[in-house]
Amino acid sequence: MRDLSVFTNKRLILIDKQGLTGRKVNYHSIPYKSITQFIVETAGHFDTDAELKIWLSGKADPVEIELSASSAQAVQQNLATQMFS
Numbered sequence: 001m002r003d004l005s006v007f008t009n010k011r012l013i014l015i016d017k018q019g020l021t022g023r024k025v026n027y028h029s030i031p032y033k034s035i036t037q038f039i040v041e042t043a044g045h046f047d048t049d050a051e052l053k054i055w056l057s058g059k060a061d062p063v064e065i066e067l068s069a070s071s072a073q074a075v076q077q078n079l080a081t082q083m084f085s
Contacts (some may be wrong), residue, residue: 005065007078012054014065030056030063032082040076042069054079 004015012035014028034056042050050072053062067075 003066005067005075007075007082009082012079014063028063030054032079034058035079035083038076038079038083040067040072042072 003017006013006015011032012030014026014030016026016028018024018026035054036057037055039053039062040050041053048069050067050069052065052067052072052075054065055062
């Protein structure tokens with residue numbers, strides 16, 4: 001598992017390790033107040049992956065994040081709580 005999503009009380013931080021060695025790292029900090037909408041898609045019973053799409057104010061295309069299906073509900077609940085508090 002090379003990529004990481006960190007949910008803080010103020011923002012979502014996406015950490016993306018790139019390249020074969022993982023020495024190049026991309027950090028994407030997203031304040032909850034800039035999230036306009038999100039979708040959590042699960043694949044079904046046999047696929048253990050889920051996908052999170054987040055739309056940011058001022059951007060047409062969403063940020064896409066792959067999740068485990070087991071964490072999809074917790075991520076959705078956390079985003080809804082942070083966005084509307």
